[in-house]
Amino acid sequence: MASSLEEIIAEVLKNVTPYGSDRKDVLSLADMLTRKVREAAKEKEVEAEIRVEGSVAKDTWLREEPEIDIFMRVPTTMPRESFGTICLDIARRATEGFKQIERFAEHPYLEAKGDNVTVNVVPCYRVKRGEWISATDRTPFHTDYVKPLLDERKAGEVRLLKRFMKGVGVYGAEIKVGGFSGYLCELLVLNYGSFLEVLRAVGDWKERPILNYGGHYDGRGKIKKIFEEPLIMVDPVDRGRNVAAAVRKERLSEFIAASKAFLKTPNMNFFYPPEVKTLNTGELVNKINARGSKIVFISFGGVTAVPDVLWGQLYKSQRSLRKMIQQHDFTVLRDNVWSDEKNLCVLIFEVENRFLPNLKRHLGPPLRKKVECENFLRKHVGADSTVSGPRVEMGRWVVDVKRRHTDVVSLLNEKLGDGGRRVGVAELVSRAVADSMEVLVNDEALKLYSANPEFAKFLTEYLAGKPRWLP
Secondary structure, rough: OOOOHHHHHHHHHHHHHOOOHHHHHHHHHHHHHHHHHHHHHOOOOOOOOOEEHHHHHHHHEEEEEEEEEEEEEEEEOOOOHHOHHHHHHHHHHHHOOOOOEEEEEEEEEEEEEEOEEEEEEEEOOOOOOOOOOOOHHHHHHHHHHHHHHOHHHHHHHHHHHHHHHHHOOOOOOOOOOOOOOHHHHHHHHHHHOOOHHHEEOOOOOOOOOOOOHHHHHOHHHHHHHOOOOOOOEEEOOEEEEEEOOOOHHHHHHHHHHHHHHHHHOHHHHHHOOOOOOOHHHHHHHHHHHHHHOOOEEEEEEHHHHHHHHHHHHHHHHHHHHHHHHHOOOOOOEEEEEEEEEOOOOEEEEOOOOOOOOOEEEEEEEEOOOOOHHHHHHHHHHOOOEEEEEEEEEEEEEEEEOOOOOOOHHHHHHHHHHOOOHOOOOHHHHHHHHHOEEEEEEHHHHHHHHHHHHHHHHHHHHHHOOOOOOOO
């Protein structure tokens, strides 16, 4: 197995670069699908310009995972609602025989999966540069911008960067991942010159890195005021857009950490992490119990929504429930979300303790605040909620009061019994929670673990608590 930096890069490049036969097959399929989309559009009387975009058009696709993006550029007179009706119908008809999944970015599009290939059929408007109506209108301009700048060597550097990002789990601008898009990878290579130079530069990135590759702005100050995201790459095609807007702070941090680690200790695991080996039930119980914490699983049935909407709702619900749990004095150590995007979703909150004492200490005002002290005493002296006190400690009034919730499980059951809308659970998630929620603690999740191989992998990784590229 390759061991030196040069050997590793050479081996990965060999794996990800398409052979002549691969190119022929993918380009032939792209031509055939382009023709089918054109014919289906004609049948629907839609005057669409059909183009292959993305990594296949720019020759930056990975041999192991070809992805063909076919864009329908429709007249600006077509209503946006038609993207989800007429344009989706065209896409479905053109990709009959493929497994079809409706996706959603700013508007619906179709993902079709065949044998070892993914096809995206995406509608956009046929506009002039800068006159954007939908977010996808820029894509043909991205292709036309990047294509002349990428020679064979640089295309290989992009492939290396994409494979590295996939390996360390930061590739993909969809909401589930919150990572780096293919176009952003291309711009990073164009900006820095090579895969290794990208990694070296990333290791030196400071807080909120700003990349102005297209040279739209004179200084960093104005860019900082325009964009608020953790990473900024000004789109050379549109000075008002941040190509890295989808990159969440944790994905950025993970990429920085992985880049530094790889340069220090090159390893094939960064590109191809080892498979997750799930535990048997005895090992799982031991792993969970050894932590000494309580892992609370909120499981519920599938949410009927396209993946980007589903993950947006799951993450919103996760944030709201974490806040609610903390407001009731439970210490959340970690939390996470898993879904098979069809039949099952699981929110995980790991807390220090399932149970809290019956009483909690409540600090009152300092003695020098006369009115506040009178109000405090009026509220707490003889009240049903007062366990002991009020008393003076360190120059202020203090009282011990009864907790309303001492069990995190009963807290969640109470707050989520009606779906949890009042505590910030997102609407679609709330409906599924109200219909089918179950709150499980520690080894009560064994049934879920045994019945769902993908959830088992997720929980095994969660318990390991470290990226797979670390030794």
